[in-house]
Amino acid sequence: xxxxxxxxxxxxxxxxxxxxxxxxxxxxxxxxxxxxxxxxxxxxxxxxxxxxxxxxxxxxxxxxxxxxxxxxxxxxxxxxxxxxxxxxxxxxxxxxxxxxxxxxxxxxxxxxxxxxxxxxxxxxxxxxxxxxxxxxxxxxxxxxxxxxxxxxxxxxxxxxxxxxxxxxxxxxxxxxxxxxxxxxxxxxxxxxxxxxxxxxxxxxxxxxxxxxxxxxxxxxxxxxxxxxxxxxxxxxxxxxxxxxxxxxxxxxxxxxxxxxxxxxxxxxxxxxxxxxxxxxxxxxxxxxxxxxxxxxxxxxxxxxxxxxxxxxxxxxxxxxxxxxxxxxxxxxxx
Numbered sequence: 001x002x003x004x005x006x007x008x009x010x011x012x013x014x015x016x017x018x019x020x021x022x023x024x025x026x027x028x029x030x031x032x033x034x035x036x037x038x039x040x041x042x043x044x045x046x047x048x049x050x051x052x053x054x055x056x057x058x059x060x061x062x063x064x065x066x067x068x069x070x071x072x073x074x075x076x077x078x079x080x081x082x083x084x085x086x087x088x089x090x091x092x093x094x095x096x097x098x099x100x101x102x103x104x105x106x107x108x109x110x111x112x113x114x115x116x117x118x119x120x121x122x123x124x125x126x127x128x129x130x131x132x133x134x135x136x137x138x139x140x141x142x143x144x145x146x147x148x149x150x151x152x153x154x155x156x157x158x159x160x161x162x163x164x165x166x167x168x169x170x171x172x173x174x175x176x177x178x179x180x181x182x183x184x185x186x187x188x189x190x191x192x193x194x195x196x197x198x199x200x201x202x203x204x205x206x207x208x209x210x211x212x213x214x215x216x217x218x219x220x221x222x223x224x225x226x227x228x229x230x231x232x233x234x235x236x237x238x239x240x241x242x243x244x245x246x247x248x249x250x251x252x253x254x255x256x257x258x259x260x261x262x263x264x265x266x267x268x269x270x271x272x273x274x275x276x277x278x279x280x281x282x283x284x285x286x287x288x289x290x291x292x293x294x295x296x297x298x299x300x301x302x303x304x305x306x307x308x309x310x311x312x313x314x315x316x317x318x319x320x321x322x323x324x325x326x327x328x329x330x331x332x333x334x
């Protein structure tokens with residue numbers, strides 16, 4: 001498929017997840033969220049791990065910053081808002097659709113050239129408006145359209161074929177796979193198809209954290225730094241208004257953060273401290289509280305993270321509980 005000097009691929013096995021958060025209602029543990037997480041210090045050393053950080057898993061959209069770096073290395077000339085959109089899981093707001101159209105226009109292409117799966121906007125309020133207006137699912141509204149538009153732009157610039165740009169054997173996807181291995185430091189364990197139709201590469205949670213740390217510590221002007229700067233400076237373009245991942249980047253100076261379906265979250269600081277989280281059941285409600293607690297264990301001021309403890313559990317419309325991270329993650333308890 002492609003060659004690499006990276007370490008061996010992580011093993012494909014049933015991950016040995018551990019409890020990472022409790023669902024507490026009225027003082028009783030009602031449920032337990034299992035998962036895995038890793039915290040790296042500025043030298044790349046593991047300072048905390050729970051669960052299984054070395055098993056192969058799919059990072060889903062948390063891999064998009066790495067894919068964007070690969071596209072910039074392959075000649076993608078975007079910066080600022082449009083580069084942030086190229087790494088986005090966007091909400092389908094008009095600015096996202098306008099940005100994706102602009103990338104296609106720069107490539108001399110249209111929405112018809114996209115091969116991602118048609119969908120309604122990701123944001124519930126935006127989606128409801130679409131439905132009321134009778135608008136149908138579209139490739140442009142699907143949350144990965146910025147990435148797909150950028151992929152097409154790279155193909156056009158390099159003279160690569162367009163119709164099959166999602167084939168894992170296509171030169172674009174080969175180039176992305178090489179950068180995934182370069183930045184994670186390990187070979188890809190498996191390749192499948194993501195929800196949007198693009199190839200998805202399996203690495204380890206540890207490898208994902210390493211990759212994002214390498215992006216945030218790269219020298220100014222490099223493809224890695226360009227992607228990090230674009231996403232941090234235009235957090236809403238990489239996600240959307242009201243999204244927790246954008247709020248997290250605004251709250252913590254210099255933080256690069258990216259979420260992914262099935263309970264994945266990765267974040268890294270400019271000095272290389274990084275965290276990566278996988279919630280085993282894919283529960284979104286545990287993703288941010290666990291990631292915020294991991295960032296506190298990485299040395300982020302807990303005062304900056306107070307808004308990310310998770311939504312309260314309600315009973316009769318009143319708060320009766322919450323999602324609480326396990327003791328090993330609570331910086332007050334260790």
